[in-house]
């Protein structure tokens with residue numbers, strides 16, 4: 001693409017070497033000098049560890065034909081000076097790939113918990129309604145039936161706009177994506193024309209990145225601000241959990257219609273009654289299209305909220321209640337979310353991704369309602385992330401478990417024993433109630449060894465993950481695999 005066409009709508013402060021620009025063809029846009037090749041446009045982004053402006057020489061050496069910078073820099077290729085490279089990057093990517101999000105129905109989901117589950121619910125519903133869907137989230141990116149690995153829950157603008165174009169070319173009409181607070185703060189979703197924004201809930205997490213809960217909540221509200229405050233022909237809407245204490249903040253951020261949902265309030269989507277059992281949920285709910293009876297294999301009170309959000313979103317997209325309930329009924333579980341490891345043993349093993357105090361409490365509350373005997377919880381906390389949640393996670397585990405085994409999650413660059421000390425130092429030392437086993441494999445082995453008939457073992461924190469990150473290196477590790485192995489070993493004895 002011609003560079004001048006690419007930057008046509010860009011807010012530019014100054015163009016250096018303007019004459020050289022007129023004939024320049026750009027083959028790719030890059031924000032990482034290591035990805036630059038002959039003909040690239042290199043955008044210097046200020047990050048948390050590095051400042052992209054440092055890598056201009058590296059980029060030029062690799063073939064960058066021009067530089068987008070937000071402060072004056074010296075180099076021998078043309079420099080396009082802009083007020084914000086973060087904004088410029090998104091706008092350039094959107095233009096380069098032909099503004100794909102404007103031609104797609106874009107559903108963005110934000111909140112501390114429930115995003116991934118909701119993407120699975122919506123994927124099932126929209127597919128049942130004959131839409132061709134794509135999903136972008138924590139587990140992976142799915143285009144039609146193909147799955148691709150992702151580095152971030154919400155990828156950067158270059159990855160996003162490039163893949164939205166691919167989705168469009170492959171006939172996708174609806175994109176369901178998780179939008180993290182990191183992404184909102186870093187402008188990763190700038191330029192995405194969302195049609196529907198969904199809010200699940202907010203509870204403590206990521207306080208390593210966000211200085212306060214208010215900052216965290218504000219970042220989430222940016223998704224609703226992005227829906228807009230003027231009415232366009234396109235039917236936009238915000239789907240909001242009105243039982244959540246930050247609901248109003250999200251609602252205040254947009255002028256688009258609100259489809260709120262609530263367990264017991266007077267929301268657009270509300271619940272008449274429900275029943276929770278180990279094998280699933282039955283919910284009678286009301287919608288403007290009439291009442292609906294939903295049955296699902298998903299269980300736990302928190303999943304009622306995920307279902308209400310899914311119903312609200314599908315209702316907004318004119319999908320009939322019949323299709324919605326059929327799709328939810330047919331949906332299997334979500335990988336690593338309340339996933340049962342079943343080898344016909346006489347106790348239960350559940351693997352769950354709960355890694356915030358709130359989600360751990362929710363999943364344990366659900367287990368508490370279902371339990372027939374003891375609950376043994378295995379839990380750790382990730383390194384290099386929110387330290388303030390460590391004792392809170394331990395408290396949630398202690399509150400509902402007969403025995404807790406504290407172990408390593410992803411220690412990343414931190415000393416695993418220091419993380420475990422942060423979690424347990426405030427607890428009264430009592431071998432009966434908890435033990436610390438740093439090695440996760442050994443922790444799972446111990447839980448399986450001590451399990452009695454009808455006990456429930458919860459292995460929390462890593463869910464679908466198939467690795468453990470120790471000292472910055474990722475090793476293969478899958479809670480489900482290890483649990484299955486240990487259960488089979490015990491049964492063979």
Ligand SMILES: CC(=O)N[C@H]1[C@@H](OP(=O)(O)OP(=O)(O)OC[C@H]2O[C@@H](n3ccc(=O)[nH]c3=O)[C@H](O)[C@@H]2O)O[C@H](CO)[C@@H](O)[C@@H]1O[C@H](C)C(=O)N[C@@H](C)C(=O)N[C@H](CCC(=O)O)C(=O)O
Nearest residue numbers: 031032033045047048049050052055152153154156180182
């Ligand atoms: C802390 C954080 O959020 N970092 C994200 C951020 O990286 P950054 O901009 O800070 O990167 P940096 O290393 O400082 O580099 C700055 C710039 O210099 C460039 N550079 C760097 C080195 C070099 O040799 N040459 C070069 O050009 C980099 O490409 C970049 O443009 O922008 C990158 C691109 O969007 C992200 O991949 C990266 O996510 C990292 C990997 C990460 O782990 N993020 C987590 C915390 C995160 O975002 N998580 C949320 C989900 C949270 C949840 O709900 O659980 C997510 O959406 O994934």
Ligand SMILES: Nc1ncnc2c1ncn2[C@@H]1O[C@H](COP(=O)(O)OP(=O)(O)OP(=O)(O)O)[C@@H](O)[C@H]1O
Nearest residue numbers: 112113114115116117138302337353354359362363
């Ligand atoms: N609506 C909800 N409210 C509270 N807890 C929930 C809710 N939905 C799921 N959970 C719990 O949170 C865990 C993570 O769920 P899920 O992966 O759907 O959330 P997420 O928002 O995608 O999380 P992340 O951003 O960390 O990937 C689940 O395993 C479950 O324990």
